[in-house]
Amino acid sequence: MGQGRMGQGRMGQGRMGRSDVRPAQVVRRAAEYLERHGVESSVPTAERLLSHVLGTDRAGIYAREGLTSQEAKLFGRALCRRCVGEPLQHVTGDQGFRRIVLRVRPGVFVPRPETEILVGAVMDELASVADPLVVDVATGSGAVALAIKDELPEATMFATDLSPEAVELARENALSLGLPVTVLEGDLLEPLPADLRGRLDAVVGNPPYVAEEARDTLPADVLAEPPLSVFGGIEIYERLFAQAVDWLAPGGIVAVEIEETAAGVVAKAAAREGFEGSTMRRDLTGRDRVLVARRPHP
Numbered sequence: 001m002g003q004g005r006m007g008q009g010r011m012g013q014g015r016m017g018r019s020d021v022r023p024a025q026v027v028r029r030a031a032e033y034l035e036r037h038g039v040e041s042s043v044p045t046a047e048r049l050l051s052h053v054l055g056t057d058r059a060g061i062y063a064r065e066g067l068t069s070q071e072a073k074l075f076g077r078a079l080c081r082r083c084v085g086e087p088l089q090h091v092t093g094d095q096g097f098r099r100i101v102l103r104v105r106p107g108v109f110v111p112r113p114e115t116e117i118l119v120g121a122v123m124d125e126l127a128s129v130a131d132p133l134v135v136d137v138a139t140g141s142g143a144v145a146l147a148i149k150d151e152l153p154e155a156t157m158f159a160t161d162l163s164p165e166a167v168e169l170a171r172e173n174a175l176s177l178g179l180p181v182t183v184l185e186g187d188l189l190e191p192l193p194a195d196l197r198g199r200l201d202a203v204v205g206n207p208p209y210v211a212e213e214a215r216d217t218l219p220a221d222v223l224a225e226p227p228l229s230v231f232g233g234i235e236i237y238e239r240l241f242a243q244a245v246d247w248l249a250p251g252g253i254v255a256v257e258i259e260e261t262a263a264g265v266v267a268k269a270a271a272r273e274g275f276e277g278s279t280m281r282r283d284l285t286g287r288d289r290v291l292v293a294r295r296p297h298p
């Protein structure tokens, strides 16, 4: 972005080296700039980037008198990064999820709002289970495991991921949030310690499930994610159900995020491994989002 548009040049300096331009006007100009570069949700994006630069929340932006030249420069740079297609969360380095804020970075999947439904389903299912033992497979940044631990502190949480970058980030997030979750590298449930076999109350996961053939239809923010975190299909669910049978306690559940059109196929895969009573959770638009299936009691 040219300094002449958003920088100090056009703003004029007031007291204390701050621009006289009111925050609402800064946001409006920035949103117009973002729109001209084809960025959607331009006002919330401008607000999020400005609150990141100012180290404040949305209300804090509008309480400010103006931007210093340094803040204006940093804001201009952040807008530029977003305008050339960098995902918003990579520019800010964080993403809110349920009640927590996770550190995110390129190379590890950015948690999406729809995955909060998965956490909600697990919270409901575990409401009557004392001190549950839970594993989040395909944990990425650790979002699901850490949100469950945050909302259900008595749970003992494990998390796994095949990607070393994801494992490193999930461990960092666990440490910085002060939420004890054991993060292990490997395929689905394989890295778990053997003494957990037959004892888990829940296996939870948002595995990669987008068909490779759908690549051309994906939005830019999904294409910016590592392919290992996006592309997959029924095979990963089949393997997960087959493994989970051995690790779950009788009555334990598998809860997985699914693509809206895959509900029937994933439910059949669960039934083939002996799981019972598959139920679906829908998102606000009525699309199937989460499947919950139970390992029967003998």
Ligand SMILES: C[S@@+](CC[C@H](N)C(=O)[O-])C[C@H]1O[C@@H](n2cnc3c(N)ncnc32)[C@H](O)[C@@H]1O
Residues within 6 Å of the ligand: 109, 110, 111, 112, 115, 137, 138, 139, 140, 141, 142, 143, 144, 160, 161, 162, 163, 166, 186, 187, 188, 205, 206, 207, 208, 209, 228, 229, 230
């Ligand atoms: C869609 S992302 C979900 C990340 C996180 N759970 C979330 O919802 O934000 C899928 C994750 O699965 C991981 N993954 C892919 N194949 C895997 C496997 N066989 N076992 C464990 N993790 C795997 C990827 O590295 C990626 O972090």
